[in-house]
Amino acid sequence: MTMAMWDATFLQRHTPDGAFADFDAVLDQTVERGYNVVRLDPMPQYLDLSDPDRTIAFADPRPREGYRPWFFDRPVSGPMVRWLDEFMAKLPERSLHYTLSSWWRFDATDETKVIAKPHTHVEAADLWLRFLEQWSERYGFDRLVCVDIHNEVPYFLPDFRNRIQRETGSDWSGPSFSPALIDFLASDINEAMDRLRRAFPQLQFTCSIHGDTRWLDVPVELDCLDVHFYADADPRWVARTRFDHFMGHGMFQRDDWFAEFSRRCGDAHRAIGPMLRARQRAKLFAFAGWARQRGMPLTTTESWSTWYYFDHADLDWSWLLEWAEWSVQDAIDAGMWGWTPHNYLQPQFEQWQDVDWHQRLTRTFLRS
Template identity: 25%
Template structure:
């Protein structure tokens, strides 16, 4: 009997299947090109900031071809029943606070570069955002980042202390109750069809929450029963790609994030930038990448202790990203990318396929709501450059080949990131996602 295959080729292959992994409500788009507005729509909304004019930001988003945005709807603040109603109507946004010698903590740290200094009615502004989305033909993915970082941007700790006081095992139930109130109010305003789907929380595996199996399943089922017209789920920052069978069957959307750190992880480990409390920080390797004239850790200090409690980002990250020489950072990544290129490409592909096939097995729509390389300093341009864009396009094409419903162009492609200026690339990717190529 002759051999049917070459040694080393798989006995079972997973063919690309571009048909949808699961059905979506008829009123929603057949594909979602997602722009990650996250919590920045209210933390970067001061005069002259990217979200000061919500309608203008929405128009720019549509101009780049997006038909979906993903946001922190701050449900515990605006609808949590936690005695925060007055704060939700008049929240003072401070960011991480003023730093010694001028400037503010997080000033060159992506997502944390919020100078603050203004007050905002978060609840009213949320409904303004939904109205703007409807006018522009955009659907909105609702999530919460509240157990990951959102309250850290407030000027005082009331929001954080209120949600932190909720026992760990009750947090999913409280989130579901908050979203129930919020979705009810959204429906009363005639905006229910603007919602693409609702996530109890962003990246449950990287937040101050128990596992979904510890209360999340019941909360998702309860919220789905209360709002049967809505898709309800939770999202994962790093789904268990090698053991997807362990995921909860309660997830109504397979919303997973696909980051392939590769060379970035090699650099982060080398300079020990993601840890906290490391003796002798910064090490020699990090010092070699800092800007000339960077203050010492002692001179720079750190944000208020409660702010660091309220976020998963460490003081070492804030110091390092605020004072890194972005050109030196990028140069190191480019110099070493070749050692990681094939693994990063394969990792993106294998993770996207794992997510899509799990979703197809469960009969639910798949979404890649964040990706593709990882967390970089605000002024670093590796992910925005030719290498990062090629990795993103690879992930997008694999996702489309395997029937993924919604996909982000890049986590860094949003009004509050420097990559926003590369409108042409975003238009090309959104046309690809929406089938206009």
């Protein structure tokens, strides 16, 4: 599978002048570039599929977050279930499949529109149960590859990391997972998976994770394994690029650090690029072995270099794209079932227009 991360952006930018204004055009472009699976966040925390005319609104982020690569980039309001209806009618007309995922973002303007705010995977599963019943009635499950009930555990379920601290006494940033933390994660995630499987035995369920090798000690029962491998897992890259500093001081809000960050990324890539690749490749193979051992097909729907970048005169994409090109052969060698070159496969990015580049990489992966 060649996979593109769209998440909620496909609805939140479905405005007359938005990147996803024309679903037909974007879907055709996706097929043309060689991608066959799109990752969608249908916002189960907001969308009630039984109430299609219900309006969801998001305020203009630009006064506060003018450098946001994904999600909504301007005010948007509308009957998003109707927009989803339009999209789901068009997708099956192409050679495309989809996955469902959730960031659990609570940033709509009207807090009364929140259907539920889960704090554990079991609570998230309960909301997904209701949502998937509606999905089955409205769209069916044809072309649905898998359901990711929490994108990048533990980062986006409300208060989940604080709950880990309270219930296990463990800090997520420690060098290894404590026995209490391992038991907590396995218990919560596995119970959530069991509830969903009992209700929908025909579907595949997962929770996506970072390429953090501490997970290899957690006996999670996932149907498939979506792992996100990023450069900030390597302290040599973080130190050279000052990634943590920049992400903590102006991500989405300022561009005065872009030039220095870009220069540092290029310098790091030239200085130790092969070493960074070697360590990331070893980590990929460790997860590939775990996936085979536990019977979980290995995919990635976002990965490889930096998880934050933006179209800007001060940001050079050449190093990022070279890293993406490395990833194809590494994914093939690891036996991945699904791969993506980077997490910027959306039409608002200038790089989306380089059709030949996308075709060359997707063709290589699919022909393997």
